[in-house]
Amino acid sequence: MxxxxxxxxxxxxxxxxxxxxxxxxxxxxxxxxxxxxxxxxxxxxxxxxxxxxxxxxxxxxxxxxxxxxxxxxxxxxxxxxxxxxxxxxxxxxxxxxxxxxxxxxxxxxxxxxxxxxxxxxxxxxxxxxxxxxxxxxxxxxxxxxxxxxxxxxxxxxxxxxxxxxxxxxxxxxxxxxxxxxxxxxxxxxxxxxxxxxxxxxxxxxxxxxxxxxxxxxxxxxxxxxxxxxxxxxxxxxxxxxxxxxxxxxxxxDGEGASKLLVVRVVGAATEGEARQAARAVAGSLLWKSALYGNDPNWGRILAALGNSGARFDPLRVRIHLQGIPLYAGGVLPFDREAASQAMRAEVVEVWADLGEGEGAAEAYGCDLTEGYVRINALYTT
Amino acid sequence: MxxxxxxxxxxxxxxxxxxxxxxxxxxxxxxxxxxxxxxxxxxxxxxxxxxxxxxxxxxxxxxxxxxxxxxxxxxxxxxxxxxxxxxxxxxxxxxxxxxxxxxxxxxxxxxxxxxxxxxxxxxxxxxxxxxxxxxxxxxxxxxxxxxxxxxxxxxxxxxxxxxxxxxxxxxxxxxxxxxxxxxxxxxxxxxxxxxxxxxxxxxxxxxxxxxxxxxxxxxxxxxxxxxxxxxxxxxxxxxxxxxxxxxxxxxxDGEGASKLLVVRVVGAATEGEARQAARAVAGSLLWKSALYGNDPNWGRILAALGNSGARFDPLRVRIHLQGIPLYAGGVLPFDREAASQAMRAEVVEVWADLGEGEGAAEAYGCDLTEGYVRINALYTT
CATH class of the missing domain: 3.60.70.12 (L-amino peptidase D-ALA esterase/amidase)
Structure with a gap:
């Protein structure tokens, strides 16, 4: 075309x-x-x-x-x-x-x-x-x-x-x-x-x-x-x-990627903090690995947010995965099997509300696969 | 014991x-x-x-x-x-x-x-x-x-x-x-x-x-x-x-690791910059993947140093891998097969001189393997 x-x-x-x-x-x-x-x-x-x-x-x-x-x-x-x-x-x-x-x-x-x-x-x-x-x-x-x-x-x-x-x-x-x-x-x-x-x-x-x-x-x-x-x-x-x-x-099309990850953070204190927070989730190896395994391990999303430098109180944070609420200041009951099924998509969306202010941003990433390791283990030799 | x-x-x-x-x-x-x-x-x-x-x-x-x-x-x-x-x-x-x-x-x-x-x-x-x-x-x-x-x-x-x-x-x-x-x-x-x-x-x-x-x-x-x-x-x-x-x-004993990576940076402007630089190399996914593949891809070491925030002039940087000089402000001739062979060890050492000052530090990491991805893709499910 x-x-x-x-x-x-x-x-x-x-x-x-x-x-x-x-x-x-x-x-x-x-x-x-x-x-x-x-x-x-x-x-x-x-x-x-x-x-x-x-x-x-x-x-x-x-x-x-x-x-x-x-x-x-x-x-x-x-x-x-x-x-x-x-x-x-x-x-x-x-x-x-x-x-x-x-x-x-x-x-x-x-x-x-x-x-x-x-x-x-x-x-x-x-x-x-x-x-x-x-x-x-x-x-x-x-x-x-x-x-x-x-x-x-x-x-x-x-x-x-x-x-x-x-x-x-x-x-x-x-x-x-x-x-x-x-x-x-x-x-x-x-x-x-x-x-x-x-x-x-x-x-x-x-x-x-x-x-x-x-x-x-x-x-x-x-x-x-x-x-x-x-x-x-x-x-x-x-x-x-x-x-x-x-x-x-x-x-x-990230190396070895099998799907696109879109992370949308809202409710950050500033737009800059929203960008940081969204990027931290999109870049977390642990979350990227879970994404590959269709594992709705939202704890890794929260840990990545916590590691981003963005300000928040964990008791006010909300996290959705593919539209499914997983966390709202504490554990939410959710159907793990259905959430895992929803992750078997070409595009997986994480949404997080930090509960602090008006800052919003998106970040884009992909899953971490065994293919990434293979591609990069043998690039020049 | x-x-x-x-x-x-x-x-x-x-x-x-x-x-x-x-x-x-x-x-x-x-x-x-x-x-x-x-x-x-x-x-x-x-x-x-x-x-x-x-x-x-x-x-x-x-x-x-x-x-x-x-x-x-x-x-x-x-x-x-x-x-x-x-x-x-x-x-x-x-x-x-x-x-x-x-x-x-x-x-x-x-x-x-x-x-x-x-x-x-x-x-x-x-x-x-x-x-x-x-x-x-x-x-x-x-x-x-x-x-x-x-x-x-x-x-x-x-x-x-x-x-x-x-x-x-x-x-x-x-x-x-x-x-x-x-x-x-x-x-x-x-x-x-x-x-x-x-x-x-x-x-x-x-x-x-x-x-x-x-x-x-x-x-x-x-x-x-x-x-x-x-x-x-x-x-x-x-x-x-x-x-x-x-x-x-x-x-x-990092998840999936097959070897220990020790990165020693010398010649940094400050000890803090040496720590940053050493950590950036120990944390680079690209270099960790190359390490797994026994690939002496020193360009990834240089790129990670460049990404660390430490100050240096690439034309004054020197990089050794397992004691083998690979880079000194430009490409050095080295035996790729021998360097790859030297990487098949339980401990792999990277040494880099930034040519700026007296700051020195070490960082510790491991290679990135397909095992890491497998372990972390399926942790909670």
Whole structure:
């Protein structure tokens, strides 16, 4: 099912031979017009050269024209050579597109500590055919993901398309996650940058798969204005909707995951505490294991809430699982078999009311399976 | 192998029928003399009644005479009834021992959210035979632990004996961990309390199994002075040695673990940052999975260090695994097969120099196995 990019955007990919599997691994996303942009990048101190380079570009405030992404090699912890290789990837992509290197953002994802095969990128870039469709790009940026992740929305005639990859090392600020949202709406860069921070905090930063934070993550939005102006609030809402859909798709496709976990916390003292509390439940290994075993072990939900830093009195907390009340300041009688049965679903929802205030938030995760361990026990050997 | 308690301490256990397995599950630890004591308890907001009660006793500064522990039921999230049941357990134990309830600390570990069967505790307490040996107590406090955990030391003629249980939900501040250290040395309570905080920070709080923080953890030390005075610094060193040995035993016996992980970080800007950094590596699911697979994937170690909050420049970091240099500001050539072979050991050591300052610390963890998932997927059902 081909997803058409917003006006003025084109994308494409090729097999450059970076992934050992021989699958597509080099991709370009290009705007015909200079685009306003905003992004959020990993806070990891061992951030890859592409992240350092991106921060530098971001600081200039200049518009962006293109992104070049390679998958299969994170070009991280590759020493000073890594910085040269990253700059070279930008130069090669800029040359291919007739742009200046400063107009091209780089992104890399894959194994850490292996020198980037720049000569393969040089050979691959001319082969990339640019089309108005998102799909080949979405396919080429995957690593251990099982499915491509694309979402779209319309807003007052303008369009928003988002493309992302997961799916391990997924945890707030940020995940092994690359997300690219593009829109043909016009929006001032300052407003876009300010809105983007909140959108990322409420969506991508609420995804957790394993608590590890990757060295290469970023979430980018580009707005090229090819369609024209739309009400900014409507645009931001559409961007947030697309980001949330991608966040859920990333969590659903977490390494080894068999189901999506959606945690909704209400009644927190603040929205920040609600976000923390929801994330703590989505990230609890004990609860994720219980989720895998269809075990309605709500004690682990309460323990994770208690460990989140959010303020509450356990005697005022309420917990529902798939709509079934399990706890209300104390043990509730419930049909354990029915609750376990209700957990055999593709999406499992935890709802918790902390009984403190008005703060509400969601977080997205998945179950912890034996498959996760197998995938990650044997990644490089 | 029977471990004799320090002078003036006795302990014992019985099968009260709290554990479904029918194994010993109710235990007493008693000092003939009033003991100076110090403890550290979980920071979890959903802390169990036993923790709230212990905090109250601690605040009075009065000496302690005994601990009553039940395993198999955490008496947590059991509503207001849970508080009454906990107080009742203390009263029953005090009656059995001829003490005041305020002289008895309670501890519970096991499943959350199930009312405590106090009548079984009442029936079990009179059956407990008190002896000068640690072993029956060490056996009775276990839950999913595979082996009892006891450690001992001598200091200037006085003795220190420590008894602990793990082994899931193990993460700083605190773990699903109960630890009881007893000594017949004399020490002023104020000095003991101050020293204990640092000892716990450097030992039990550096253990991580799954990042979850339990609702019932505590680490207690009792000093009854039956032997007499010893140099305080020597005593604290002995206590720390025993605590460290127990911490390693807890990590080694983490749920599903096949090996012990010892992470030593040096060259951090501060000791606190070294502790954080070491803990982040010991707690990284990705690295723990690689450890299980004997995969020398040092990129995950670097990524975990980068995620710890400790300051460093990746170009100055060095990483060794089992003494083999893998990374020094960039990729080092190493024999992957030999490194993988070296990981097939009961204890695997990671050493990292952050190149920033003089801060050093250790953390203790274990590998993440398919067994962990199996154990925790089916705990209550």
């Amino acid at each position: 081909a997803v058409r990019l917003p006006r003025g955007f084109r994308a494409g990919a090729t097999r450059a031979g970076i992934k050992p599997s021989g699958k597509p691994d080099l991709a370009l996303l290009v705007s015909g017009l200079p685009a306003q942009w905003a992004y959020a990048a990993t806070q990891n101190r061992a951030a890859a050269p592409s992240i350092h380079r991106g921060r530098g570009l971001y600081a200039t405030g200049a518009p962006l024209r293109a992104v070049v992404v390679n998958a299969g090699n994170a070009n991280c912890a590759t020493g000073e050579r890594g910085f040269r290789d990253d700059a070279r990837m930008a130069e090669l992509a800029a040359f291919r597109l007739g742009l200046a290197p400063e107009e091209v953002l780089t992104a890399s994802t894959g194994v850490i500590g292996v020198p980037l095969p720049v000569e393969r990128i040089a050979a691959g870039l001319p082969q990339i055919e640019l089309t108005p469709y998102a799909d080949p790009f979405a396919e080429a940026i995957l690593t251990t993901d099982l499915v491509p992740k694309v979402a779209e929305a319309e807003v007052a005639g303008a369009r928003v398309v988002g493309i992302a990859k997961g799916s391990g090392m997924i945890h707030p600020n940020m995940a092994t996650m690359l997300a690219f949202l593009v829109t043909d709406a016009w929006v001032p860069q300052e407003a876009l940058r300010e809105a983007w921070r909140g959108i990322v905090d409420r969506t991508f930063n609420q995804v957790t798969v394993d608590g590890d934070t990757s060295t290469n993550d970023l979430a980018l939005v580009m707005a090229n204005g090819a369609y024209g102006e739309v009400p900014p609030e409507a645009l931001f809402q559409a961007l947030e909707g697309v980001a949330r859909e991608l966040a859920k798709k990333i969590a659903r | 029977a471990v004799r308690l320090p002078r003036g301490f006795r302990a014992g256990a019985t099968r009260a029928g709290i554990k479904p397995s029918g194994k010993p599950d109710l235990a007493l630890l008693v000092s003939g003399l009033p003991a100076q004591w110090a403890y550290a308890a979980t920071q979890n907001r959903a802390a169990a009644p036993s923790i709230h009660r212990g905090r109250g006793l601690y605040a009075t500064g009065a000496p302690l005479r005994a601990v009553v522990v039940n395993a198999g039921n955490a008496n947590c999230a059991t509503g207001e009834r849970g508080f009454r049941d906990d107080a009742r357990m203390a009263e029953l134990a005090a009656f059995r021992l001829g003490l005041a309830p305020e002289e008895v600390l309670t501890a519970s570990t096991g499943v959350i959210g199930v009312p405590l069967p106090v009548e079984r505790i009442a029936a079990g307490l009179p059956q407990i035979e008190l002896t000068p040996y640690a072993d029956p107590f060490a056996e009775a406090i276990l839950t999913t632990d595979l082996v009892p955990k006891v450690a001992e030391a001598e200091v200037a003629g006085a003795r220190v004996v420590g008894i602990a249980k793990g082994s899931g939900m193990i993460h700083p501040n605190m773990a699903t961990m109960l630890a009881f250290l007893v000594t017949d040395a004399w020490v002023p309570q104020e000095a003991l309390r101050e020293a204990w905080r640092g000892i716990v920070d450097r030992t039990f709080n550096q253990v991580t199994v799954d990042g979850d923080t339990s609702t019932n953890d505590l680490a207690l030390v009792m000093a009854n002075g039956a032997y007499g005075e010893v140099p305080p610094e020597a005593l604290f060193q002995a206590l720390e040695g025993v605590a460290r040995e127990l911490a390693k035993k807890i990590a080694r």
